[in-house]
Amino acid sequence: MQLTVEPDSAGQRLDALLADSLGSRSRAARLIEAGAVTVDGRARPKRHVVAAGEVVVVDDAIEQPEAPADLGAAVTFAVPYEDEHLLVVDKPAGLVVHPAKGHLTGTLSQALERTNPAHRPGDDGWRAGLVHRLDRETSGLLVVAKSDAVHAALKEALQRRDVTREYAALVEGRPPARTGTIDAPIGRDRRVRTRHSTDTDNPREARTHFAIAEAFDYYTLLTVTLETGRTHQIRVHLLAIDHPVAGDPEYGHADRLGLTRQFLHAQRLAFTHPVTGAAIAVESPLPPELEQALDRARAGER
Structure with missing residues (x-):
């Protein structure tokens, strides 16, 4: 790393x-x-x-214990955009981005580093340059660089907030305003060390923007845009305003609307190509399980 x-x-x-x-x-x-x-x-x-x-x-x-050579062999994902410099991956829910304790194999980064002509140019290949990440149970779009120079340029664009990261989030209840900004520092929670929260000894700047896309009896579909990218930021910030993400077992309530994971999907990614200067905008439709949950929310289910 x-x-x-x-x-x-x-x-x-x-x-x-x-x-x-x-x-x-x-x-x-x-x-x-x-x-x-x-x-x-x-x-x-x-x-x-x-x-x-x-x-x-x-x-x-x-x-790390000894593991099979092809650590990402069973991983599948879509690639809605790719050129010689970078690619955009559409990550399914349940796929871990980087190896970590408890998830040493079968990760997205390992799959990208496999000897695969579709994702590795040249004979020498490349090490996956993931510019940002998504939680395991969050689906959607990630940009990946194919060289150190492109990786550095995209990281700088991210720090300048020149990369648009837009999410669809179904939340419990309804925010009091149609649009808003949550500006609250985030860090590791003081009491539950596996969680992040606004109640922390090590706060880091965090801002999340939201707009109501569709309102239902018990839930609201939000379009959420990140200004910063802290761990679990959207989930923590929406809980902080008493509108947790539907189905979130860590920061809300599991098993709502038939969901088996949080209703959070990275639906749009836009940035200026660091090499060509072209405007790149990629969109990802909601996965079927989230569409089904949305239909239940529209029908007035709790």
């Missing part, structure tokens, strides 16, 4: 910076102490205070 320290992350300890990506601060500390983490090419202690622009690389292979 490689990441560039964003300006709003500067000043954090190295182990705190990596806690979200690696699942816990203790795991981050173990990898740092094992020499699996470098900052600008040099090993640093866990107490190292990161600066904006530093490149942090994590090699967690030391804690």
Whole structure:
């Protein structure tokens, strides 16, 4: 895993910076102490205070058991846009983006790195340059770079907020306004360490915009746009205004409207191509299970 320290992350300890990506601060500390983490090419202690622009690389292979060579062989996904520089993936719900504890194989990044002519140009292939991520049970669009230069350019565009990430979210109840912005810092929850919330000791800037797309008796379909991209941001922010995402087992109520996961879908991705300068806009229709839940909401079901 490689990441560039964003300006709003500067000043954090190295182990705190990596806690979200690696699942816990203790795991981050173990990898740092094992020499699996470098900052600008040099090993640093866990107490190292990161600066904006530093490149942090994590090699967690030391804690992974031996696994089959083709780790992403069973993974399927759609590719609605692709050229020689990048591709846009339509991720199904249930697919983990990066390997992590409990999900060492069968991830999207591993599938993209397979020897597959449709997704790997040239004889040498490429390492999947995922620019952002989606939660396991969130479906929809992700952009992937095919070179370090394109990856860096897309990350910079994301930090400048020049990438449009639009989601469809069905929420419980109805917001009091047709449009709104939720501006509330997010971090790891003080009490439940597997969750993120606005009740945190390490708040990070987070803003989410929403607009009502369709209103029903007990639910509302929102169009949600991210200005920042914190872990679980949409789910946390909508819970914070008392309108949790329908079917969300972590931040709301599971099993609503026949849902087996949260009703959250990354439906539109738009950005300027970092090489050609062309305007790229890709859309993804709602998956069938979300369409069925929407029909139940329209029918007045709880």
